Every structure is written in C-alpha cells, then in structure tokens.
Amino acid sequence: MNKDEKAAGLMKTIMPEGFVFDPERGARWFTRQGHTGFLGMEYHDHGDDWIELALPWREDLVGVEETGVLASGPIISLLDNATSMSVWTRQGTFNPQVTLDLRIDYVRAATPGKTVIARAECYQVLRSMAFVRGIAHDGDIADPVAHTAGIFMLVSSEGWSKP
C-alpha cells in the first residue's frame, strides 16, 4: 500500500460514507494522541458553529518559573486546534485543512493553576478558505487571556497526512 492509499484509508476510517462530524466525539478523538494529547487538551462544549476546548494548567507547561504562568505556546496550540475544529463543527463534516495564518493577541497572563478554555468560532467557509476567530479565558470570557483570528486553507486529502 503506498502512502496516498494509506492516507485515503485513514480518511475513510475517520470519515466513512454518510459521515457526520460529531464535535464532541471528534474533539475527543483528536486530543487522544500527538501534540494535543501530550498537552492534555480536552473537549469542553460546542454549538452549531463553535467549539470549546480546555487545557488544564500543568507545571511542566509553564513559561515563567517564578510566577507559574502558563507559557504562550500551549495557548497557540489550544487556539489553533479549537479554531480548526470549529470549521468541521460548522460544516458538520471533516475536511482536510491546513493553517494558513494565525494571529494571537495576548491580552493578559493566564492565572497560574487555572484551566484555560478556548472558545472558537468559524464565521465563514468558502471554497478554499475557512475564516475563524476565538477567545481564550480562564473562567470569565469577559476577561480574556488571549484573542485570535485565523484562516485555514481547505486542501485535498491526498498527502494531507502521512500515517
């Protein structure tokens, strides 16, 4: 079996005929392994065009040892993942996509010890691009930790993954 057939096989496993993307199951599946699994990301909540993922505080993900403030790297990962999944949530299906760009404003430092929640929304999907925005907070969305805006490119499943 060549790489593309393997990739196509993986896509069929993820998305069989008549597949409807279930954000909760999808998010649990996508946070099981790899980088998301390693950071300990979790499904939190979702609606028609939005999804929330959570990232519990962890000492080994700290950016400033003296204060215990979470590094911003894990917040990028959390927002990248949540915004990505918001596209599939809005579409009700799984389409291969890659991040084109992502801009993040760090509004304030995350409170040490607190779980960070990312609420991401896909506000438009066109033929080749999906437009997303999101907020990371640690309990009160009106007092955000970070804000993001990004664009995903919708791509062919060929070569999208190398299982």
Next chain:
Amino acid sequence: MNDYHLPPYARTMGMEVDHVEDGAPVIAMDYAERVMGRPGFLHGGAIGGLLEMAAHAALRAELDRQGSTFRIKPVNISIEYLRGGVQERTFARGEVIRAGRRVANVRVEAWQGDRSKLVASSWMNFLLAPPKES
C-alpha cells in the same frame, strides 16, 4: 548565550539552543509524537511555540547586550504557515527589528533541512517592563 535558560514548557517540548548566530540563539526542536498534529506532520501550535521561544531568546540576547534587565512580556504574534513541517529537526531564529523603551518588535523564521524553504514566518511584539524590586 548558550546558557540561555529555556522555561519548563520549552524543555518539555524538547527545545534546546542549537547554536548562536550573529548574537541570536537558534532554537531547535526534534520531531516526536509530542509535536505531531495531523499524522506525520508538525502541529501548528508546536511551530508557534518554537517561534515564540526563538523570538524571546533573540530579544533577551539583544537586551543583555544593551545591559538591560527589563522583563519581556509577549503582546502578540502573527504566524504565516508556509509549508507542512515534516518529521525532521526544526530550527527557529529571531531578529530584533527594534527594541525601544517600552516595546520590542521581532521577526522570526522557522525552517528544517533547507534553510531557504521556510516552514513558518512570523512577527512578534513584546512589552518591556522594568525589573521588579526584589
């Protein structure tokens, strides 16, 4: 600058100072399951984390040269993902465009085997704060 102190997150992700180039540390990160996004490729967040670490290190080095002990706080970052990160060691290096009294602006790039084929390009802004009285 080889003794640039990486924070717990960076060490957890396997980042290290590879070498110093024109005064700015080149931060490297090996491919592993912990940085994988879609199967076989680097996660965009792991690339972002590496870019931020290189930007921070470049700015710290520049401030050290100026004799400044100011603290560095990230304000924002914008990342262009240029190509998929494959299963190789990834490098990133920052270039301080301006380090003023209150704000510093840094450009950062990430690459793998071929330096002319960037994986990601980014700008990052930092707020500079006087050291806390101890």
